[in-house]
Amino acid sequence: MNAGLRALATGALLAATFTALAGCRSITVVPEAARLPTVAAGQRRDVTFDLRYDRHLLALDPAATDDVVAYDGEDLYVEAQRVRDALVATGAFADVRRARTPRADTLHCDLHVRYAFDAGTQLMSIVLTAGVAPDRHRGDLLLEAVVRAPGRTQARYAFRTESVTWIWVPLLPIGLGQLALQRPPLQQTVDALVAQLAADGLLAAER
Amino acid sequence: MAAARIAPLLLALAAAPLAGCTGFELTTTPEPAAERLALPDAHIDLALTVASTFTPFVDGGLDLDDPYPRDGRLGERDAERWRGAFAALDYFDDVTLGDAPPPHGVHCHLEVTSGREPSSEWLRTASFLTLGLLPHRQREPMLLRATFADADGATARCELRATIVSTATRLDSTRLRRDFDGPERELARRLTMLLAADERVRSRGASR
Numbered sequence: 001m002n003a004g005l006r007a008l009a010t011g012a013l014l015a016a017t018f019t020a021l022a023g024c025r026s027i028t029v030v031p032e033a034a035r036l037p038t039v040a041a042g043q044r045r046d047v048t049f050d051l052r053y054d055r056h057l058l059a060l061d062p063a064a065t066d067d068v069v070a071y072d073g074e075d076l077y078v079e080a081q082r083v084r085d086a087l088v089a090t091g092a093f094a095d096v097r098r099a100r101t102p103r104a105d106t107l108h109c110d111l112h113v114r115y116a117f118d119a120g121t122q123l124m125s126i127v128l129t130a131g132v133a134p135d136r137h138r139g140d141l142l143l144e145a146v147v148r149a150p151g152r153t154q155a156r157y158a159f160r161t162e163s164v165t166w167i168w169v170p171l172l173p174i175g176l177g178q179l180a181l182q183r184p185p186l187q188q189t190v191d192a193l194v195a196q197l198a199a200d201g202l203l204a205a206e207r
Numbered sequence: 208m209a210a211a212r213i214a215p216l217l218l219a220l221a222a223a224p225l226a227g228c229t230g231f232e233l234t235t236t237p238e239p240a241a242e243r244l245a246l247p248d249a250h251i252d253l254a255l256t257v258a259s260t261f262t263p264f265v266d267g268g269l270d271l272d273d274p275y276p277r278d279g280r281l282g283e284r285d286a287e288r289w290r291g292a293f294a295a296l297d298y299f300d301d302v303t304l305g306d307a308p309p310p311h312g313v314h315c316h317l318e319v320t321s322g323r324e325p326s327s328e329w330l331r332t333a334s335f336l337t338l339g340l341l342p343h344r345q346r347e348p349m350l351l352r353a354t355f356a357d358a359d360g361a362t363a364r365c366e367l368r369a370t371i372v373s374t375a376t377r378l379d380s381t382r383l384r385r386d387f388d389g390p391e392r393e394l395a396r397r398l399t400m401l402l403a404a405d406e407r408v409r410s411r412g413a414s415r
Contacts, residue, residue: 073261073277073285074383076324081276098273 025178027163027185033192034199039092045203047087047097047108051164053079060116060140083111086190092203101197102148107202109193110146115139125168131169139163143189149202157196161189231373231390235397252312253293254305259319262384269322269348282382288388289317292395298403308358313402316356321349323383330366331369347371353398365401369394 055072056064071079080098102108105126118138125133148154163185167175169199183191199204233347259277286304296304301311308314323348326334333341351367361402371390 047352070279072279073275073281075281077261077263078277194208 013100016185023180024168024175025165027161027182027188029159029161029188029190029192031159032142033159033195036090036195037092037198037203038193039198040205043204044092045096045107046095046097047093047109048102049083049099049109049111050098050100050102050188051076051080051086052112054112054114056114056116056140058116059118060114060142062114062142068130077083079113082186083113083190086187087194090194092194092198104152107150108148109173110148112144114142114144122166126169127168134166134168134171136168137165139165141185141189145193146160147197147202155200155202159189159192161185161192182207219256231371233274233372233390235394236368244350250300252301252303252309252353254303254307254309254312254314255286255290255293255301255317256304256306256315257317259283259285259287259321262320262322264322264324264346267346267348269320269350270397271320274320285319288391289395292388292391293399295392296396296399298399308356310358312357314356315402316354317398318350318352319349321347323347323385325383343372344374346373347373347390348388349394351394351398353402355402363402365398367394367397367401 012042053076055069055071057067057069058064066099071154084096084098087093099106099108102110111161120135120137123135125135141158143159143161144156145157147157165175240412259282261277261281262271263273263276264270276282290302290304293315295300301312302307303309326343326345330341330343334343347370349367349369349371351369352364353366354362354364356362369390371385372383373390
C-alpha cells in the first residue's frame with residue numbers, strides 16, 4: 001500500500017515537473033517560420049502598414065460575421081500602436097509608419113488581425129479553490145498580410161498563432177518569468193511574417 | 208464616537224472612485240455671447256448624421272494626418288451620444304438620426320474630430336494603486352463642423368474648436384475614451400446657439 005502511494009506521489013510529482021518544464025504559456029505559430037534575420041542598420045528599409053482588427057467574441061472563425069467586433073476609432077489606434085511596436089521590435093526596418101494609402105516607392109503591408117480569447121473560468125476556479133485548481137486561458141490570433149514592395153507583384157501571407165496559458169499557483173514563478181522574457185503572441189506572429197518577407201527577398205533595401 | 212464621525216468620510220472616499228469621472232472644463236472658439244446663453248424656443252425637429260474621427264494627441268493638439276474614423280461600434284455610440292446631447296437641450300421637438308431634413312425642421316451633418324491625451328504608465332499605476340484617489344487631468348481637443356440644412360435646401364455652417372479638460376478619478380477614466388457625455392451636451396448647446404441666431408430658424412419655429 002505504501003509502495004503504491006509512493007508510486008502515485010512520484011508520478012504526480014513527475015507530471016507536475018514535466019508540466020512546469022514545458023512552461024505554463026506555450027505559443028505555436030503556424031506555419032513555422034525561419035529565424036528572424038538580423039538586418040544591419042544601414043540595410044534597413046522603411047515600411048508602412050494599414051490595419052484592420054477584428055475581435056471574435058467566440059471561437060476564431062475567419063468566415064464568421066456574427067459575434068465579431070471590428071475595431072474603429074481609438075480602439076483601432078491602440079491596436080495599431082501595438083502592431084507598430086511589434087514591427088519596430090523586429091529590428092528589420094529603419095522606420096515604421098501607418099499609412100492608409102501605400103506609396104509606390106515604399107514597402108507596404110495591409111494587415112488584417114483576427115483575435116479570439118477564451119479566458120477559461122475568468123480566474124474563478126483559482127479564487128474558489130485558493131489556487132489549487134488551474135485555469136486555462138487560450139488565445140487565437142490570425143494575421144493576414146498583403147505586401148506590396150516596389151517593383152514586385154503583391155504577395156499574400158497568413159500566420160495563425162495559438163497561445164495556451166495555464167494559470168496555477170505552483171507555476172506562478174515560471175509564468176512571471178515567461179511574462180518578462182517570452183516574446184508575446186502578437187510579437188511572435190509579426191516576427192514570423194518579417195522572417196518570411198526576408199526569406200522572399202522583400203526586405204532588401206534598393207540602392 | 209470618533210469612528211462614527213470618520214465613517215461617512217471614509218465612505219465618501221471609497222465611493223469617489225466608483226462615482227467615476229464627471230468633472231470637466233470646457234473652452235471653445237468662438238465663445239458664445241453671454242447674452243445668448245439661454246436658448247429661445249424653436250419647436251422644430253432635428254435629424255442628425257455624425258461623422259466622427261479619432262486622431263492621436265501629439266504636442267498638445269490633434270494629429271490630423273493620422274485619422275482613425277469611428278465607422279463601427281464606436282461610431283454608432285458617438286452618434287447616439289450626440290443625438291442624446293441635442294435631445295437633452297429641450298430646444299428641438301424631436302431629435303432623430305437620419306439623412307434627410309424633417310418636414311418641419313432642419314438636418315445637421317456634424318463632423319467630429321477628437322483625441323485624448325494618453326495617461327502615462329506611472330499615472331495609471333498610481334491611479335490603480337490608490338483606487339483612483341489620485342486624480343489627474345487629461346486634455347481632449349475637439350474640432351466640430353456642423354452643417355445645418357432645411358427642407359428648402361438653405362444651409363448654415365458653423366465651426367467650433369474646443370478643449371475639454373477632464374479629471375480622471377479612476378483607472379477606467381484614464382483611457383482614451385471618456386465614459387460621460389457632459390461636454391457633448393454643452394457643445395451641442397453652443398452649436399445650437401449659433402444655429403438659433405439664424406433668422407430662418409427663428410421664422411420656421413414661429414410659423415408652426
